[in-house]
Amino acid sequence: MEMLPQVRLGLDIKRAEQALMTAKSSAVRTADLTVAQYAALLALAQRPGISAAALARDCLVTPQAMTGVLKTLQTRGLIERTAHPWHQRVLETRLTEAGQHALTAADTEAVRIERRLADEFTAEEQDILRALLARCVQAIERDR
């Protein structure tokens, strides 16, 4: 190996993401949701009537992955999908009443995690962290 695993920045990023996912996962489970389902509902609340493809882009997953999540959510009555009025290829997706309730319950818990994170840092530190992470993405995606 040309580079000791311990010095690789990727590991630190992964650890943080892992801790976050574990915590969020158990947080949203109190509303009987998975993180993927919660993310989809949250994005849907922001942009009602969005297409599954656009939703997938918002959630940073493939359209195929989103199809599966939406199928589960629809079966459980948390969303409804209706044909776009004039664009026959598109299905508009919206939260149902039950979906809104589940989202609210899950978000209350999820925000608790985000709050812990926000409270850990000063505003300046948050900006620094955000900027450094943005540069990570930039560096990783450069010259791909």
Next chain:
Amino acid sequence: MEMLPQVRLGLDIKRAEQALMTAKSSAVRTADLTVAQYAALLALAQRPGISAAALARDCLVTPQAMTGVLKTLQTRGLIERTAHPWHQRVLETRLTEAGQHALTAADTEAVRIERRLADEFTAEEQDILRALLARCVQAIERDR
């Protein structure tokens, strides 16, 4: 929602991790490995003869998840598992010649990504990022 999704630090962390995974995934695919398989082989190279349970802890996954990965790796002849000399419950896992080769090939590519990341920052910036991420983990896991 009590907190706009855009201001949640979790999103920034997730984005960085996602970019990393995407890049690493395509990097190690040149050696016909997945990131999970690469991570297992890398940990195995660091600690030859380790048990599957310990390997799982190293890779931050459950023993069940690791069992699946090891099964694939063993089928493809990249690792070998032999009974522990006196501890009958434990299987020692080791890289085969082919496994070592695959790991070397994959690591060459993976290190390229880590190199881009390391080159993006000064030593001080790396330390700051590492420290901030460590505090994220700390904050998330506090009072669980």
Next chain:
DNA sequence: GCAGCTATATCAAGGCCTTTATTTATATTC
């Protein structure tokens, strides 16, 4: 009008991961 491009939706196969539960072996404690 039509070819070609782009975007949406969805199927299928291959993997990975989690939770829950079981079996078995070693270690500890009395």
Next chain:
DNA sequence: GAATATAAATAAAGGCCTTGATATAGCTGC
């Protein structure tokens, strides 16, 4: 020595995600 605790391995079920492929709708340019 026997009961208890701890740890390893593994099975099963439920989800999520990826890549690759297919079908179709709308748009663009000729």
